[in-house]
Structures are given as C-alpha cells and as structure tokens.
Amino acid sequence: MSSSSPFRMQLVHLDLKGAPPKVLYLAEVFPLFHALGANGILIEYEDMFPYEGPLQLLKARHAYSPSEIKEILHLARLHELEVIPLVQTFGHMEFVLKHEKFSHLREVELFPNALNPHKEESLALVYYLGEGEMSKQWLQKEQNNMVKLCLTQMKAIASQVLIHHPNVKPIVWDDMLRGINEECLTESGIAQLVEPMIWDYIEDMDVHGKVLLMDKYRKCGFPKLWVASAFKGATGVNQSLTIISHHLKNNIQWLKVADSGPAEMLQGIVLTGWQRYDHFSVLCELLPVGIPSLAVCLQALKHGGYTDNVKNIVEKYLGMSNLEINSFMSESSGTFPGSDVFALITQISFHLRHSVDELLERNRYVTGWFSPYHRKRKMIHPVMIQHIHPDAISLLTRWNTVIQELQAALERIFYPDAVEEWLEENTHPTIRKLQQLLQDLDAAIAAQS
Incomplete structure (x- = not known):
C-alpha cells in the first residue's frame, strides 16, 4: 500500500x-x-x-x-x-424479529427492527431504544x-x-x-x-x-x-x-x-x-x-x-x-467482473423509460389518434395503425432482447430472487406500458373487423 x-x-x-x-x-x-x-x-x-x-x-x-x-x-x-x-x-434486526418465533423480543410490538433490552434473551438495542413499556418503566x-x-x-x-x-x-x-x-x-x-x-x-x-x-x-x-x-x-x-x-x-x-x-x-x-x-x-x-x-x-x-x-x-x-466520474455514461463498459451488468443497467436506466415515454407521450400519431380516450373505446383510424404498430413492435422487441441479455448476466452473479426483484422493479413497469399499448391496438383492430 x-x-x-x-x-x-x-x-x-x-x-x-x-x-x-x-x-x-x-x-x-x-x-x-x-x-x-x-x-x-x-x-x-x-x-x-x-x-x-x-x-x-x-x-x-x-x-x-x-x-x-x-x-x-x-x-x-x-x-x-x-x-x-x-x-x-x-440496529437493523428485521431479519430476526420479522419471524413470529422471535416477535416477543421486539422493543416495540409493531416494529420488527428493535430488540427489547430488558429480556434475558436480548443483549441488544436499536433505533426505538427506550420506547418500549419495559424501557419506559426502567427510565422512570x-x-x-x-x-x-x-x-x-x-x-x-x-x-x-x-x-x-x-x-x-x-x-x-x-x-x-x-x-x-x-x-x-x-x-x-x-x-x-x-x-x-x-x-x-x-x-x-x-x-x-x-x-x-x-x-x-x-x-x-x-x-x-x-x-x-x-x-x-x-x-x-x-x-x-x-x-x-x-x-x-x-x-x-x-x-x-x-x-x-x-x-x-x-x-x-x-x-x-x-x-x-x-x-x-x-x-x-x-x-x-x-x-x-x-x-x-x-x-x-x-x-x-x-x-x-x-x-x-x-x-x-x-x-x-x-x-x-461526473456523469453516468462512459465511452466503454470495461472488462472487470460484472462489466456486462454495469453496461446493460446503464443502458436500461438511461434509455428504457425515456424511449417508451417518447412513443406513448410524444409520438404525434399515438397522442393524436390513439389517446386514452380512443384506447378505452377501441377507436383508431385504419391508416394510423401503420404509423404506430411497427414502431411499438420494434421497440418492444429491442428492449426484450436487452432485458433477456441482462437477465442472463445477472443470473451468472446473483440468485434467482435478486434477479427477479431487480427486473420487476426496474424494467417490468415500463415494459407493461408498451405491452398494454399493443394490446389496446390489437383490440381496436379487432373491433373494426
């Protein structure tokens, strides 16, 4: 050193x-x-x-x-x-006190992060130190x-x-x-x-x-x-x-x-x-x-x-x-362990929501001819289908490919529950909006036939 x-x-x-x-x-x-x-x-x-x-x-x-x-x-x-x-x-004893078997050791009954310091089974305190009834009596x-x-x-x-x-x-x-x-x-x-x-x-x-x-x-x-x-x-x-x-x-x-x-x-x-x-x-x-x-x-x-x-x-x-170091974007993703995860998460964080919002909220054909009003009533001008459908399919295909690549990269490093949680929190809500647009578009097309 x-x-x-x-x-x-x-x-x-x-x-x-x-x-x-x-x-x-x-x-x-x-x-x-x-x-x-x-x-x-x-x-x-x-x-x-x-x-x-x-x-x-x-x-x-x-x-x-x-x-x-x-x-x-x-x-x-x-x-x-x-x-x-x-x-x-x-502090941070939730992983113990969330279990019913250990809930009797909570300092405050409702909160699973604090141990009761007055019970023989406990040799610890946390954020709600002194707020339990036994502590209040002791402090008097x-x-x-x-x-x-x-x-x-x-x-x-x-x-x-x-x-x-x-x-x-x-x-x-x-x-x-x-x-x-x-x-x-x-x-x-x-x-x-x-x-x-x-x-x-x-x-x-x-x-x-x-x-x-x-x-x-x-x-x-x-x-x-x-x-x-x-x-x-x-x-x-x-x-x-x-x-x-x-x-x-x-x-x-x-x-x-x-x-x-x-x-x-x-x-x-x-x-x-x-x-x-x-x-x-x-x-x-x-x-x-x-x-x-x-x-x-x-x-x-x-x-x-x-x-x-x-x-x-x-x-x-x-x-x-x-x-x-002053922005999230770098010219290369690197070759360090997990650099593929770093690159894909950077790509998703910067561009996924922006690209979908661009289509849903700023594309003139979507906002002008397939607004929430139109989608609810399954109404669409037939010409507009050709302006919306190919772009929506292309965008969904592109992001599904990126997400699948990220999932594979994450699964090499993390266990399934962590992979599921990150993807569900950071990709699913936006992808669902895009999928819903296509479902509504299909329903409007079907209603016309």
Whole structure:
C-alpha cells in the first residue's frame, strides 16, 4: 500500500441483505479488490449465514452453505483480505424479529427492527431504544437515563464477545456514542471494550467536526478508531446507478480528516456498499454497478487524491478507455467482473423509460389518434395503425432482447430472487406500458373487423 495513505486498513463492505453475490463472483472480484488497494472485507452476512438449530429459520432461501462460507474465507485469505463480520446488535434486526418465533423480543410490538433490552434473551438495542413499556418503566427510576441504558447494553454485548473471543476487539458504529458527553463516556469504561467507527457518507462532510469528534474519543480513553465512507448505496434508496463523483468527494474528505486527526489512533477506513437501506426496502445499486466507484475511491485513498495518473491506473484495472466520474455514461463498459451488468443497467436506466415515454407521450400519431380516450373505446383510424404498430413492435422487441441479455448476466452473479426483484422493479413497469399499448391496438383492430 502506498505510504501516502493514512489508513493502515482499507476494507470493502459487502452488504448481503440484498442481492448477495454467488461465491463464483466473489472469486472474481476479490483479486480486483486486493489489486485496487483493499486489504480487508467487512461482511454483513445477515440472513445469508447458514444458521443451524433454533436459528435455522433465519436463513434466506439461497443462504450460503457452510462449505461456501469456508470458501469465501479461503478466497479472502488467498487474496490477503482480512475478514471482519458485521453482526447486527443495535440496529437493523428485521431479519430476526420479522419471524413470529422471535416477535416477543421486539422493543416495540409493531416494529420488527428493535430488540427489547430488558429480556434475558436480548443483549441488544436499536433505533426505538427506550420506547418500549419495559424501557419506559426502567427510565422512570431516578438514577436511570437513555445514556445509561445504551452504555449498559453496549458493555454487556462487548463483554460477551470478549469472554468467548478474548483476542477479538468489537468495533461499534458510533451513532450512540457521539452524543454522549466526555465524562459519561470516560466513567463508563466502554473505551476499554470497543473501538468506535465514525461514519459519514455525504460529499460536503464537516472535516473539522469529525476531527473534534476523534479528539473527543481520544480524551475519553479510546485507543483506536475507525472511519467509514461509502462507495455506493448512500445516495438514494432506489438508486440504480452509482454517482461516482459524490463518493469520491466523500472519501477525499475522509483523507482530510485523517491528515488532521490523531493519526496514531486511526486503524482504517471501511468503504461501505449498502445494498438495501434496511431489510424491507428496495435494492439500490448492485455490486457490479458500484465497482467503478469502488475502484476510484480505493485508488484515491491509496494515492492521497484523484489525479490524471490515478485515473489512468483505475481505467487500466477496469479495462475502460475513459471513465467518466461526473456523469453516468462512459465511452466503454470495461472488462472487470460484472462489466456486462454495469453496461446493460446503464443502458436500461438511461434509455428504457425515456424511449417508451417518447412513443406513448410524444409520438404525434399515438397522442393524436390513439389517446386514452380512443384506447378505452377501441377507436383508431385504419391508416394510423401503420404509423404506430411497427414502431411499438420494434421497440418492444429491442428492449426484450436487452432485458433477456441482462437477465442472463445477472443470473451468472446473483440468485434467482435478486434477479427477479431487480427486473420487476426496474424494467417490468415500463415494459407493461408498451405491452398494454399493443394490446389496446390489437383490440381496436379487432373491433373494426
């Protein structure tokens, strides 16, 4: 790794709660991650882990098998990528609490994302911390407050980890820590148990504020810190294409933080790649779509910025003749693993809806002679059939071909449920509008015969 990088560790986050890749694809991208400057993987297994016994019902339909988990870990070691598992304990517990068997552990009965911290079966809290009846009663006691509730449970979880794995130091997202004053944090003793992960994914991040936060944690006794940026999955819940410039700016800001903060504390940076905002939300950018952004961000971190030379290095790794970071369109799709998915999704995202809307809403023959009024009454001038039908058939044939090509490319990387979800969300609604036009046209033709 380049000496210009202030980060000893550069980890790529794999969010498996949406569109988890097949192991064969991971075997293709792990070498690329390593070549681009990553030396670790943060794996959020969620329901893709092969749970057994009482937890078996948590497994997704296409969960990895034990042998596949071993293969993933082997591949990571082979390519010098340290693996850190991301285990949800303070948030995003939907994949557990959505099941009736575990619903009694909810903090708030209606919400399947928060565990009740007062039940013996639970050693975790989440967003609705303190809103359950048991928590409200606990908080009414004079010596109790939300900070104490948070720190007590965080210490309990960390202690359990350290009892069973004394050589493992838990890393915690710092959401709950950043608002606690220095005195409470210091007195709690939590600094001896965990390492905070300071995260922020926006492009105009407050560098000075982050430096002050790092200094606060230093004063509270935390010996090590982590930070988290993003390379995808942080600019829109249903985003299909990655805004590279946004993520590059975000990572550049983190470089500025690292240059100004206590360097001896900084363990590394995680480039998050969220696949869903939570267990119930839609998919955002698929991993292959985000790889150019990942390449740009990793190389910018490695070299201390993004220059023409770094751009050339990235293009060489991706097999792209000209990578455009300020727009979604590039002159070539590249030769990196999944580049066909990247190219086809770019094509569909830019042109599918636009081309169909062009026909349905701006074609003078459709809007003038086959409007919703005409379609409802199966009315059409016979001459207009020749102006509408060939174009509609040609457009449908063209897009069906592209979608079939994308489906085949997706099926090589992802499991059937992820392929079905992406296509149903991003192509089916528009294709159905085109199909409906043709059905209405056929009905109007039939009505005239």
